[in-house]
Amino acid sequence: MAKRIVVVACRKLRQQNLCPGDAKCLVAMMRKEGEFERYKGEDATIVGIADCGECPGTRVPASLGLLKMQLAALKETADVIHVGTCITLMCAYKDDVVNLIKEKAGVEVVEGTHKYVMPKVFP
Known part of the structure; x- marks a missing residue:
């Protein structure tokens, strides 16, 4: 059975079209590069992309909840959540966002x- 992956991305970058179409995450998954390298030789697919819900990320559980509802309507689930590089490298609230996702996921x-x-968009 395929590994089903959800990506959580930075809302600011997505709204400002600095990561149009989430292309980097999707291409990295297709090529099994970066943190997606762990799925080499394995059937894996991204089933959804949610955003952090805006700074400081406290609405990420609601964003993930809405995605979970959409996936349930499609009779799908998620096995793994990847926190986007946009959050892990650039977010001032990264630790809080990651911990909240881990707590609720x-x-x-x-x-x-x-x-x-x-x-480079944030000072």
Whole structure:
């Protein structure tokens, strides 16, 4: 059975179109690069992309809850949550966001997605 993956991305970067279409995460998954390398030789797919819910990330459980409802309607689930590189490298609230996801997720949480260059948008 395929490993089902959800990615949690930074809402600010997504809204500002600094990561159009979540392309880096999707391509890294397709190529099994970065933190997705762990799935080499394994059937794995991204079933959804949620965002952090805005700074300071306290609404990430609601964002994940909505995605979980959508997946349930499609008779799908998530096995793993990857916290996007946009959060793990650039977010001032990274530790809080990651800990909140780990506390609420009920599945494995992996920090990071790709290893591609990130835009410099925050001082």
